[in-house]
Amino acid sequence: MSCPDYSAQGYQTIVVSLDGPVAVVKLDRSKQRNTFIDALALDLIAAYELLDRDDRVRVVLLTADHTAPAFCAGADLSSGWDRVYTEEDERQGRHTHKDAGGQVTLAIFRCRKITISAVNGHAAGVGVTGFQLPCDFRFVWAGAKLSFPFVRRGIVAEAGSTYLLPRLIGYSRAVALLLSGGTYAPDSPLLQGLYYASFPNREEVFPAALAFARELAANTSQTSVAWIKALLWRGADSVEGQHLLDSRGMADLVARGDSAEGARAFKERRPFKFSDVLSKDLSDFVPWWTELDVRQRTSKL
Amino acid sequence: MSCPDYSAQGYQTIVVSLDGPVAVVKLDRSKQRNTFIDALALDLIAAYELLDRDDRVRVVLLTADHTAPAFCAGADLSSGWDRVYTEEDERQGRHTHKDAGGQVTLAIFRCRKITISAVNGHAAGVGVTGFQLPCDFRFVWAGAKLSFPFVRRGIVAEAGSTYLLPRLIGYSRAVALLLSGGTYAPDSPLLQGLYYASFPNREEVFPAALAFARELAANTSQTSVAWIKALLWRGADSVEGQHLLDSRGMADLVARGDSAEGARAFKERRPFKFSDVLSKDLSDFVPWWTELDVRQRTSKL
């Protein structure tokens, strides 16, 4: 099992720290309103891939400094949209472009731990699509301005948002958000169901999310979480097929330590002590789906 | 057409009775908090398969005694999780296990009649996933505690819940419910949209659901219901494909008696007298999908 030292990874744009089994990923470009640049994408992708494999970590919490002008103000447009292209794109041809926002979405989405976004400031574009939608839980400041500006910029809604948003809250709301190109508050009827909790003050968001993360980290099984996330997003296309998959999962987990501990601790009304870890205790049956390779042939991403 | 005598089926754990065209399935393990055991699964599966084929039945209403300690307290963990295995599992190998909760879900889900769950007590685990999610309508006691404990027990969310829950209320809420492992009241924002109606007192739930069931049974076409349920859950993967399917359904039903009666009674502003039945009047075109066989080779389930 790898126990990486996150302070030694050389991240330029984020700070990653462990709070016991909770990993906190903090955006570190406050002065630039945490705008999205390639370096930030690369740091986030590297961090989530490492956190996914680190058995010590049970919950990953993304946040920003609550005094920053924004949680994430979207793409850095100072040099226009051409910034979306990487050097690799130029070498391989622009049609091979793999959008950096989507690469971040995938890194978070594929993380087999519980993921939370603590949105303690305004968010625009990829600050919503890439930094919030792929997470399992979203905490938000009630005063946040949340922008979906794509149709008003002449670009696509990116970062897999056209896949995730309609599934998260239904097509009716997702279509309205993406085609209006508007800016909404968390209590907008259009955003109903997207946020797990909202808070009147910016400084409350992270502590609340951290307390929630600690509670989950202390009382949930790593293998159970990974199985359920996989069943949710990589499921069968019929309820019968899903029954076959979850039966397989049940048979696997019932043979592991965490299920015995879960039943015992529940019966004895005492705190859980789950110890199964992904590196050793996740069935070879996972993943049962074919993972699409989304890397450019020689991409540094 | 078969007219089974439900009192003669030898059910050990449920009571099935006909109230005209409404079948009431009552859980009968009140002293055991209606915990889920193999015998209960087998009774429910047998009953729903019979009710599906009984032309007299138009609505199936699942409920419990409102004085029971729970509507269903989940799996019986008195002997640990090993109880999930049947003798057949042991003979065939545990990897062939077909989860009993999912088998109940399928029996209800595949029932071509209108299905209702009248949740007049607390519900945990399979008491939510297997006894509520596959139903068309859910009535609930506002004071019910609804638990999704899977990640806190080291097992998977079962009974097809990872397929049904995100479709019923969206991925954002479904992921939060399943990964938090929490207990929620029916008025929780996370459960919004899941329940058709809620009632402050336990004793009100069943009578309200029964009145609703009777009204639907009196005024809906059996073939129309079966077609619409099939279109909803076994539809095409594009709106064009769905148009082809529902055109086929329209052409079929317009040639049947119920559509003529529907138009006439509506025009004459009199009660409907629908008489088409599934055993005679459901098109051979249904089912148009391939049903996945989920039985173990020699399973008694």
Added chain:
Amino acid sequence: MSCPDYSAQGYQTIVVSLDGPVAVVKLDRSKQRNTFIDALALDLIAAYELLDRDDRVRVVLLTADHTAPAFCAGADLSSGWDRVYTEEDERQGRHTHKDAGGQVTLAIFRCRKITISAVNGHAAGVGVTGFQLPCDFRFVWAGAKLSFPFVRRGIVAEAGSTYLLPRLIGYSRAVALLLSGGTYAPDSPLLQGLYYASFPNREEVFPAALAFARELAANTSQTSVAWIKALLWRGADSVEGQHLLDSRGMADLVARGDSAEGARAFKERRPFKFSDVLSKDLSDFVPWWTELDVRQRTSKL
């Protein structure tokens, strides 16, 4: 680029007019409560197909006279359900029937512009399924009675509604609406999320929708809208696949004029002047999906 004269198209049942880049399609059978007949279907299909290809048009707004007895009272049942059959159906065999409601749904659904329905009166059957569900935005009169009568008429829920409704607002609500066969007000919990805005007075609905349409038409990119609609409804079946598609869209749009204008106008805080049009500036990559042919071989539809 075609610039059709909509007043010269010979529509019998609708009036189509241009308000700058906003096309208004007005149902013109007020005395017949805008009931659905073949002629209306044919007019709507022809109009939406033309509007889809007319580069001048950015938003299409469907409405009725707010003094009409209904926005659309559903199918004209004066001669029973047999009216669903066209002469073509009779020639080719009724099993080849292509439901006219679904053909209207498809014409609206396939329109690559922003589509709005301003529901300023009661709506039943196809008045909901065909005239509202395929639109991007729905504005409604708060006093409207919205009926889903299918199970009480002995027919299927048509016009692709069994595909669209569960995706728009989730299966829990969609199943309840379609299997109850009930009539609901826009503020019903079952309809939550379906309407973008509702208004206490009938006469307010159209002006509000028109103002909204004008604002969107002035400030959104035609190509961006077309791409995002395609990504939403013709997306991949995994988030990875969607990332590949939206990356392709991003690379395409970043090379076009509208994205440069979007970034510049945003930076200069001035109104947008988008000029890319579908006939010239939509990538050959669109459509990437295979369009299902839903025409009858010799159908006039």
